[in-house]
C-alpha cells in the first residue's frame with residue numbers, strides 16, 4: 001500500500017510550516033507499511049482530541065474517532081478493552097492530555113493499558129489561537145497570559161517514567177526518519193507506549209531554532225532499556241532553561257503484563273498477581 005492511499009479527500013487547514021504535517025506523514029508511512037506486512041487496515045483505530053492535532057482524524061484514512069477535549073485516553077482505553085484485536089493509536093494535544101485530561105494519562109501509564117499515545121506537544125493551545133498549556137515555559141506571553149505565564153512547565157517524560165509507563169520516548173517534528181522509527185517502536189510495544197513529539201506550532205509558538213540547536217539523538221542501541229534512574233536523568237536534563245539539552249529517542253522501555261492481560265488472566269480464573277499471571281502469559285506467547 002502506498003502512503004498516498006491513506007490520504008482522505010478532506011481539505012487540510014493546518015498552517016504552512018505546522019509540525020503536524022510531519023506527524024501525519026510519519027504515521028501514514030508506518031501504518032501503510034504495517035498493512036503491507038499483513039495487519040488488516042480495519043484493525044487500526046485512531047482516537048484524537050479536540051485541537052489542531054485532532055484533525056489527524058480527518059486526514060488519515062483509517063477508522064477514527066474524535067473524542068472530546070481531555071478525554072482522548074479513556075475513549076481509546078474503552079475501544080482497546082472492548083475489542084482486543086484492534087491497534088489503538090491515540091493522538092492528543094498537550095492541552096488535551098497534560099491539562100484537562102491529565103488524570104487519564106497518569107492512570108493509563110499506571111495500568112499499563114496497551115495503547116499507543118502520540119502527544120503533539122506544541123506547548124500552546126493551537127486551535128484556540130495561542131493560550132498557555134502545562135508545557136508552556138515560565139513567562140510564556142500567550143493570549144491568556146499577556147504578562148507572561150507565572151507557572152513552571154510540566155515535565156511530561158519524567159511524569160510518565162514515574163507513573164509507570166513501559167515505553168517512553170521523545171521525537172521532534174523536524175526529524176522525520178527518527179519520528180517514523182519511534183512511532184514504529186511505540187506501535188510494536190506491548191503495553192502503554194508514550195511518544196511525546198516536540199511539534200512546531202508555526203503560528204503561535206515557533207521554537208524551530210531553539211529545538212534545532214538544543215536537541216540531540218540518543219543511541220537507539222544503547223538506551224531503550226528498563227533503567228528508571230537513567231530515564232529520569234534524561235527526562236530532567238531538559239530543565240526548560242534556554243541552555244539545556246533535549247534528548248530525542250527512546251528513554252525507557254520494559255515489558256510488564258498489560259492491563260488487558262491482567263483482565264484476561266482474571267477471566268481465566270487466575271486471581272494471584274505476579275508469578276501466576278506471568279506463567280499464564282508465557283503460555284499464551
Ligand SMILES: Cc1ncc(C[n+]2csc(CCOP(=O)(O)OP(=O)(O)O)c2C)c(N)n1
Nearest residue numbers: 050051052053069093094095096125126127
Ligand atoms: C471540554 C472542552 N474544553 C475546552 C474546549 C475548547 N478547546 C478546544 S481546542 C482547545 C485547545 C487545544 O489545545 P491542544 O490540546 O494543545 O491542541 P492543539 O490545538 O495545540 O493541537 C480548547 C481549550 C473544548 N472544545 N472542550
Ligand code: SF4
Nearest residue numbers: 015018052126201202
Ligand atoms: S495554529 Fe499551530 S498547531 Fe495549529 S495548525 Fe497552525 S501551526 Fe499548526
Ligand SMILES: [Mg+2]
Nearest residue numbers: 093094124126
Ligand atoms: Mg497544543
